[in-house]
Amino acid sequence: MASPALEPFPVCRTAELPPGSRRIAELRGISIGVFNLAGQYFALRNRCPHRSAPLCEGRLMGLVKADQAYAYTTEREGEILRCPWHGWEFDIRTGRSVALPETIRSKCYQTSVERSEPEGRVDTYPVSQREDMVVVWLPKPASTERARDRPGDP
Amino acid sequence: MKSDEPASAGSDAAAAKRPAAPSPQTELIIDTDVHHSLAAKEDLYPFLPSHSRERLAEHGLPRLGNVYYQNGGYQGIRADCLKSPDEDSAAARSSFSLFQEKLLGACGVNVAILNGELTAAFVTLADADYSADLCRAFNDWTVANWLSKDDRFRCALTVPMHQPEAAVREIERLGGHPGVVGIYVICGSPRLYGQRCFDRVYAACVEHGLVVALHFSGEGAGMNPPPTAAGFPSYYAETYLLRPQFYQAHLSSFLFEGTFEKFPSLRVVFLESGFAWVPAFRWRADTAWKALRSQTPWVKRLPSEYIDAHVRFSTQPMEEPASAQALGEVLEWMHGANSLMFASDFPHWDFDAPATVAQCFPAAMRRQVLSGNALQTYPKLHGLARA
Structure with a gap:
């Protein structure tokens, strides 16, 4: 996981983020949602690319499909995030829009569960709390990320 | 196609009287919305079973809906198509030679698609x-009186869309005729046309x-719902302005019922709908789909992409914005x-x-x-492109 361009940020312990749950954290001033899908962790920016809504506060849905008209099927329950403001759907695993995956996507971040002592600011945590730590990896500050996210920010 | 040549000897006289066509006569001109009609109810008698013929004889032709009791021009048509100022418009509406002279001749139209008014x-x-008998007889x-006399005339079949099984029978009966290029469907309907019964x-x-x-x-005629959400307009100018919503309703239905997913080669032509509303509709439809995709997951693409692939619009009546830009x-x-x-829209x-x-x-x-x-849109006109 460790890339020289990425910086680790601990979010919580795995016990605090059971399957199907989410946690929204502010990491270096950026609001990020971390989701546990059946033991896998995914992190998305908590800002919808459409109208800057707090995307990660949206409802978790299944992927509704139809091979032909009126033939509904639902799969991947809980893996589709529906933005609370205008209903755009995003695949939590990829950050891509369900409707237009090639052109619309939410910013995603790498995650990992760190059992050993990670680099950087994780050092500030006591060792006993570092085990089973869910970590989100952000690009190092040379990036152009905004310092603060507020709902409605352009 | 040598479409300036009349197909039958019977129309040579009319062709001879045809005035020189104005430019752009070098261009092929296809007129997608021409309205022919009957001179009198008797026109249909040879084509009706006896019980329906007797009924038509006794009660007369049914009327257009009350929204259209008033119209512009003279009884709805160009006054310059009348032989005398007070002549009933039925004579002009049904005059084969008038259509040849003033549309095919004077305007240089090579192919005129008849949509029975x-x-x-x-x-x-x-x-x-x-209803089905009258549609069949009219077709x-x-x-007999238009397509067979001049192959510049084509038609869209009048079909009883409110009873889809009868509409299918009429398509199967006459849809193979070389001059039949479509079905002619009115916006007034008990149901939106994307619904699966169609x-x-x-x-x-x-x-x-x-x-x-x-x-x-x-709209608002017979079994059909009123033309607006708040009932009936008072004046014809209002119905003129209301038209885009009729088409928008059906277009929404086609898009979200998945009609174009079900029928990938289907083409829908919007005649006399106006078209300046189309950009706003495209944008709103795309917005609605992005937000509500999961409710109609069979809609696979942006609605605007289906419109591009499947829907065409006629020019008349031309939009007249304040600036050419x-x-x-x-x-x-x-x-x-x-x-x-x-x-x-002749006449x-x-x-x-x-x-x-x-x-x-x-x-x-x-x-x-x-x-x-x-x-490109009418499959049965594809052949003209090669000529």
């Missing part, structure tokens, strides 16, 4: 069998290479170079002539508007 009267009748009358009609259209030509009329933007936003087809009073309408469009678009888009 009494359709609304026939298909708003609750009596399913009488047979059209074939799928069998579209399957028949695709099988026979027919487009679905949608035209306002019949505004029209150019609308054309760009609606992909008008690929979606607009010339229509005159109606709000007629547009091809020579003057062509001037409204950028030079690079004119051929597409006058013929190219129609050639």
